[in-house]
Amino acid sequence: MLPEIVPLNHDHLVEWYGDGGRGPTVKGVAAFLDGKMIAVAGFRLSRGHVIAFCDLRDEARPYKHAIHRTALALLNEAKARHRRILAICDTNEKTAPKWLTRLGFRPSHEADIWEWRG
Numbered sequence: 001m002l003p004e005i006v007p008l009n010h011d012h013l014v015e016w017y018g019d020g021g022r023g024p025t026v027k028g029v030a031a032f033l034d035g036k037m038i039a040v041a042g043f044r045l046s047r048g049h050v051i052a053f054c055d056l057r058d059e060a061r062p063y064k065h066a067i068h069r070t071a072l073a074l075l076n077e078a079k080a081r082h083r084r085i086l087a088i089c090d091t092n093e094k095t096a097p098k099w100l101t102r103l104g105f106r107p108s109h110e111a112d113i114w115e116w117r118g
Contacts, residue, residue: 002066003031008042016040016055029070033059041071043078043085050078052087052105068102075103075116085116 008028015037016030028042041054054071078085087105089112090096097107105114 001033003033003038003060003063005029005031005066005070008040012037012040028053028074031060031063031067031070039067041067042074050082050085052078052085068099071103079116079118083118087114087116088112089114 006029008026008030012030013026025045026042028040030037031039031041036059037057038060039054039056042052044051044053052075054067056067060067075085085105086108087100087103089100089107091112100114103116105116107113108115
């Protein structure tokens with residue numbers, strides 16, 4: 001069974017991040033498997049920057065192809081509206097640099113910040 005992908009809302013963010021979910025404007029998706037939220041992904045606007053994010057629970061990892069397809073769809077939508085998108089490369093996730101590269105991001109001059117430019 002594939003995860004159910006739904007539009008991300010405020011309640012999802014608060015459930016995932018706690019009070020940290022109360023903050024900047026966010027657009028994205030949440031993934032549910034057997035009624036449990038296993039991933040959130042999307043974009044947040046912060047100080048004039050569009051910042052991509054993707055946070056997963058271990059239960060989401062077997063669905064890496066679905067995650068990649070969903071990420072590409074979200075990015076294509078964002079690329080149509082923005083000329084620059086940032087992402088923070090998680091140094092604790094060994095595959096993060098490879099995945100960000102596959103998504104079209106490149107390392108910037110700032111540590112752990114990757115960017116896509118149109």
